[in-house]
Amino acid sequence: MCESQTDTERIAAFLHENDHRAWKMGTIAERLGLDTDTVSVILSRLKERGLVRHKSPYWAITDDNDQLRAAYRLHRHHAAADEQYGEERLEELRTDEMEEIQ
Template sequence: MFLDDHDDRAWKAATVADRLGLETDAVSSIRSRLKERVLVRHKRPYWAITDDKERLQDAYQLHRYHERADEQYGAERLEELRPDEMEDVQ
């Protein structure tokens, strides 16, 4: 959202981290996932939000869908799942 809100320029990961009060490693991890989804553009060392507005809109819609599902059904806590205690599904 930071990159989208500030789409008039490109940013270094350390600057984004500083502005958001996050560790640079956390921003780098998030940035990597966004790059895999083609939601950011990169020209070393700068990052910016994609120019593909349709792709960005789809990503926001998916994010809102997950937020609503979490509100309605509760957030998933994958770390609490124990595969050895689950029923076999045929």
């Protein structure tokens, strides 16, 4: 596993590499050395994007391979742009005229 992976990437990769079964959130957190609250938030976000399935208390990677491929392509596109142009840091771009995000 690559050290530079984000927690989201680590969780998605773990579920994808272990797609033969579903996992409890606590087990995912333990296996990856992450805080349970962090894993909970990330899994919820991945579920909203259709990348994981949830049947309480178990989580698994989606079986929609097209959805996974599309998400991976988008992720790689953003990673390539970050490498080429540098990561965008909204706080550095903030001005007094900017509206607050709600």
